[in-house]
Amino acid sequence: xxxxxxxHHPSLxxxxxxxxxxxxxxxxxxxxxxxxxxxxxxxxxxILHAAAIEMLHTATLVHDDLxxxxxxRRGIPTLNARWSAGATVLxxxxxxxxxxxxxxxxxxxxxxxxFASTLMTIVNGEITQLFELEPDDxxxxxxxxxxxxxxxxxxxxxxxxxxIGGCDDETYETMRTFGxxxxxxxxxxxxxxxxxxxxxxxxxxxxSDLRQGLLTLPTLLxxxxxxxxxxxxxSLREKEIDELELEQLIDAVRTSPAIGLALQKAERFTQQGxxxxxxxxxxxxxxxxxxxxxxxxxxxx
Amino acid sequence: xxxxxxxHHPSLxxxxxxxxxxxxxxxxxxxxxxxxxxxxxxxxxxILHAAAIEMLHTATLVHDDLxxxxxxRRGIPTLNARWSAGATVLxxxxxxxxxxxxxxxxxxxxxxxxFASTLMTIVNGEITQLFELEPDDxxxxxxxxxxxxxxxxxxxxxxxxxxIGGCDDETYETMRTFGxxxxxxxxxxxxxxxxxxxxxxxxxxxxSDLRQGLLTLPTLLxxxxxxxxxxxxxSLREKEIDELELEQLIDAVRTSPAIGLALQKAERFTQQGxxxxxxxxxxxxxxxxxxxxxxxxxxxx
Numbered sequence: 180x181x182x183x184x185x186x187h188h189p190s191l192x193x194x195x196x197x198x199x200x201x202x203x204x205x206x207x208x209x210x211x212x213x214x215x216x217x218x219x220x221x222x223x224x225x226i227l228h229a230a231a232i233e234m235l236h237t238a239t240l241v242h243d244d245l246x247x248x249x250x251x252r253r254g255i256p257t258l259n260a261r262w263s264a265g266a267t268v269l270x271x272x273x274x275x276x277x278x279x280x281x282x283x284x285x286x287x288x289x290x291x292x293x294f295a296s297t298l299m300t301i302v303n304g305e306i307t308q309l310f311e312l313e314p315d316d317x318x319x320x321x322x323x324x325x326x327x328x329x330x331x332x333x334x335x336x337x338x339x340x341x342x343i344g345g346c347d348d349e350t351y352e353t354m355r356t357f358g359x360x361x362x363x364x365x366x367x368x369x370x371x372x373x374x375x376x377x378x379x380x381x382x383x384x385x386x387s388d389l390r391q392g393l394l395t396l397p398t399l400l401x402x403x404x405x406x407x408x409x410x411x412x413x414s415l416r417e418k419e420i421d422e423l424e425l426e427q428l429i430d431a432v433r434t435s436p437a438i439g440l441a442l443q444k445a446e447r448f449t450q451q452g453x454x455x456x457x458x459x460x461x462x463x464x465x466x467x468x469x470x471x472x473x474x475x476x477x478x479x480x
Numbered sequence: 481x482x483x484x485x486x487x488h489h490p491s492l493x494x495x496x497x498x499x500x501x502x503x504x505x506x507x508x509x510x511x512x513x514x515x516x517x518x519x520x521x522x523x524x525x526x527i528l529h530a531a532a533i534e535m536l537h538t539a540t541l542v543h544d545d546l547x548x549x550x551x552x553r554r555g556i557p558t559l560n561a562r563w564s565a566g567a568t569v570l571x572x573x574x575x576x577x578x579x580x581x582x583x584x585x586x587x588x589x590x591x592x593x594x595f596a597s598t599l600m601t602i603v604n605g606e607i608t609q610l611f612e613l614e615p616d617d618x619x620x621x622x623x624x625x626x627x628x629x630x631x632x633x634x635x636x637x638x639x640x641x642x643x644i645g646g647c648d649d650e651t652y653e654t655m656r657t658f659g660x661x662x663x664x665x666x667x668x669x670x671x672x673x674x675x676x677x678x679x680x681x682x683x684x685x686x687x688s689d690l691r692q693g694l695l696t697l698p699t700l701l702x703x704x705x706x707x708x709x710x711x712x713x714x715s716l717r718e719k720e721i722d723e724l725e726l727e728q729l730i731d732a733v734r735t736s737p738a739i740g741l742a743l744q745k746a747e748r749f750t751q752q753g754x755x756x757x758x759x760x761x762x763x764x765x766x767x768x769x770x771x772x773x774x775x776x777x778x779x780x781x
Contacts, residue, residue, distance in 0.1 A: 187604045190611050242573060246566035265547035266610055268569055272543060272576070273603040279580050280596035283589055291592055295581035302574040303488045309567055310491050 180230045187273075194258055194270045198237050201253040208233045210361065210471060211336040214354055217464040220344035224285045228343055231285070232336050234278035235294065239301055241271035246305075247391075251383070289342045293335050300331045317399050317412060325366040326359075333362025353455050357468075360452035365475045367445040370395035374433040386429030392418045396444065401437035445476045481531045488574075495559055495571045499538050502554040509534045511662065511772060512637040515655055518765040521645035525586045529644055532586070533637050535579035536595065540602055542572035547606075548692075590643045594636050601632045618700050618713060626667040627660075634663025654756050658769075661753035666776045668746040671696035675734040687730030693719045697745065702738035746777045 180199060181192075208229035215225035243249075244257040245267045251257060259267040275298070282294045304327020314320035337358030341351040373388050374397055388395050392415060394402075402408035411428075414420045420428075432438070449472040459465055481500060482493075509530035516526035544550075545558040546568045552558060560568045576599070583595045605628020615621035638659030642652040674689050675698050689696050693716060695703075703709035712729075715721045721729075733739070750773040760766055 187600065188608045188611060191604065191607055239573075242569050246569060263610070264565070266607065268543050268547060268572075269603050269606050269610070271569075272540075272572075273600055273607070275573070275576055276596045276599035276603065280593060280600070283592040283596060286589060288584055288587060288589060288592075291584040291589075292581060295577045295584060298577035299488065299574055299581070302570050302577065303492065305570050306492055306567065306574070307489045309564070309570070310489060 180233060190266070191270060191273055194262070194266075195237075195274065197255075198241065198258065198274075201255045203253055205233065206365070206471065206475075207236060207332060207336045210333065210358065210468065211340060213464045213467050213471070214337045214357075215340035215344065217460055217462050217468065218340055218344050218346060218350065218354075219460075220340050224287075224343045225340060227281050227284045228290065228339050229336075231278045231281035231294065232332065232339070234274050234281060235298065236332060238271045238274035238278060239298075241267060241274060243305070245271070285343050287339075287343045290339050293339060293342065297331050297335045300327050304328055304331075313413060313416065317394060317402075318396075321394065321396060321399060322363070325363060325370075329366040329369075330359050330362030333358040333365065337361075350459075353458060357452045357455045360448040360455075361472055361475055364445040364448040364452070364472075367396050367441055367448070368476055368478065371397055371438055371441050371445070373397075374429065375438060385433070386425075389415060389429055389432070390425065392416050396441045397432050397435075397437045400440045401432045401435050404435075404437070442476065449473065449476050481534060491567070492571060492574055495563070496538075496575065498556075499542065499559065499575075502556045504554055506534065507666070507772065507776075508537060508633060508637045511634065511659065511769065512641060514765040514768050514772070515638045515658075516641035516645065518761055518763050518769065519641055519645050519647060519651065519655075520761075521641050525588075525644045526641060528582050528585045529591065529640050530637075532579045532582035532595065533633065533640070535575050535582060536599065537633060539572045539575035539579060540599075542568060542575065544606070546572070586644050588640075588644045591640050594640060594643065598632050598636045601628050605629055605632075614714060614717065618695060618703075619697075622695065622697055622700060623664070626664060626671075630667040630670075631660050631663030634666065635659040638662075651760075654759060658753045658756045661749040661756075662773055662776055665746040665749040665753070665773070668697050668742055668749070669777055669779065672698055672739055672742050672746070674698075675730065676739060686734070687726075690716060690730055690733070691726065693717050697742045698733050698736075698738045701741045702733045702736050705736075705738070743777065750774065750777050 181196060211229040211232055212225050215228070216222070240252065241258055244252055245259040245264060248259070249257050250260040258270060262270070279291070279294065282291050304324055307327070308324060311320070334355050335358070338351055338355035341354045346354075370388065373383075373395065374386060376385070384390070389398055394412060394415060398415070399412075402412050405411060415428075452472050453469050456465055456468060482497065512530045512533055513526050516529070517523070541553065542559055545553055546560040546565060549560070550558050551561040559571060563571070580592070580595065583592050605625055608628070609625060612621070635656050636659070639652055639656035642655045647655075671689065674696065675687060677686070685691070690699060695713060695716060699716070700713075703713050706712060716729075753773050754770050757766055757769060
């Protein structure tokens with residue numbers, strides 16, 4: 180990912196190096212490479228694909244952190260915490276371009292179209308969130324949002340290797356669905372950890388989603404059991420709730436059965452993902468993918 | 481360009497419709513289609529390419545206007561004048577994705593790689609401008625900047641059709657250089673019009689570049705004849721110059737021989753561009769490209 184900055188401004192290299200140094204789990208590229216090895220796809224193309232995925236992900240985070248005014252990610256300062264908004268927007272754009280360039284080098288036009296569609300899906304999800312009035316179906320709105328935000332990129336991580344490898348439609352569909360399910364589970368668990376994780380390991384205050392008026396699955400499942408759930412949901416979304424009440428609510432969600440119920444939903448997705456893999460070649464990589472699917476719902480819990 | 485918004489948030493369609501309604505000269509897609517027709521490239525692919533070019537251009541303008549805090553472009557409000565910074569960043573990202581999607585539909589992997597490289601070049605130019613200390617060679621710095629800002633996109637407009645059409649290396653190189661030269665001339669003339677155009681037709685105050693500390697070719701050629709040119713250049717770049725002195729300087733540049741000298745430079749580029757076309761097929765489209773090259777240096781002068 181750090182290769183070939185020749186001729187470009189050193190600040191761009193520094194920014195990217197800073198962004199990549201934060202580590203992160205690199206779960207998307209790992210899943211992509213394992214899925215590709217399982218399907219016997221050429222390693223050179225897999226690495227380009229995996230790097231493109233991580234770049235696309237990084238670029239969206241750069242713009243998101245700017246939009247949200249986030250100062251820290253994974254415990255290190257965000258780009259916008261150090262640089263002007265202008266330089267941050269441009270660096271995100273540059274990383275998008277590098278992602279597209281890497282994707283093109285895989286030699287698959289279908290992959291590039293899918294990359295572009297995925298970016299549209301991600302952005303469309305964020306725009307919808309910005310402009311959305313009160314949705315009729317809060318859970319459906321939640322699942323739509325996490326598809327756009329997270330599952331769509333997991334989907335292309337695994338479906339993309341089937342495109343590069345020229346696999347048949349059934350394999351493509353299996354891999355796409357596997358990626359989708361792991362992605363949904365991953366995001367549900369992230370949303371659970373926002374309540375149950377300790378501030379240090381999550382890297383942001385407990386209940387930060389709810390503090391921003393964002394209703395995630397644990398909150399929605401909690402509110403379903405609450406007599407005045409619908410009104411409370413509205414107050415939360417519109418941030419018309421006082422500090423004390425908010426703290427009490429975060430604590431109530433955190434200690435309620437809603438956490439366990441949300442985890443069950445996540446587990447159902449990973450189990451379905453695991454089942455899909457039974458039709459795939461029984462390689463060590465398939466075993467590793469199953470381990471990752473299980474890790475997704477067990478991490479930090 | 482407006483096709484296939486199915487399933488995406490109506491605000492994105494509205495934003496794009498607003499952006500495209502402003503018209504503009506559409507010179508890049510026009511040059512691309514004429515060049516492609518001249519080389520007998522399939523029209524369906526040319527239209528996708530031309531639309532991708534205009535989309536990429538539009539996306540960069542959306543982010544630039546946000547970064548510069550510009551409120552008007554082509555006489556109509558910019559997106560950032562109406563929307564939040566967040567929605568504006570995201571809309572630009574969405575348009576980048578659509579540009580990539582259109583480019584992929586041309587079926588040329590080389591074109592997509594070139595698109596991605598062009599976006600990197602454009603962004604790298606802007607980043608360089610943001611971080612640049614005093615350059616040693618002010619004219620070289622100017623030409624580097626206008627290559628990144630304008631000529632690179634003209635270059636891919638014309639070189640891209642050679643990639644789509646699978647033309648030989650010589651044709652590719654001729655078309656690339658033609659696009660480059662027209663682009664450089666176009667930007668030089670834009671920079672002249674910033675001094676000589678009337679505020680209404682240019683859509684911004686006379687001398688707006690200099691007011692922002694941006695030294696363009698007319699200013700550089702003027703300063704070359706000025707005994708204290710180098711120091712004055714520094715003061716201008718660092719905006720350490722009082723209002724009255726600035727107004728006088730704008731007036732001095734505007735009425736100086738530097739304007740004519742800059743125009744001569746632009747004309748030399750378009751003439752070289754014209755000469756390159758003598759080796760290309762003598763079609764009506766070649767004639768139209770020559771007309772456009774001439775128009776580029778004559779418009780509004």
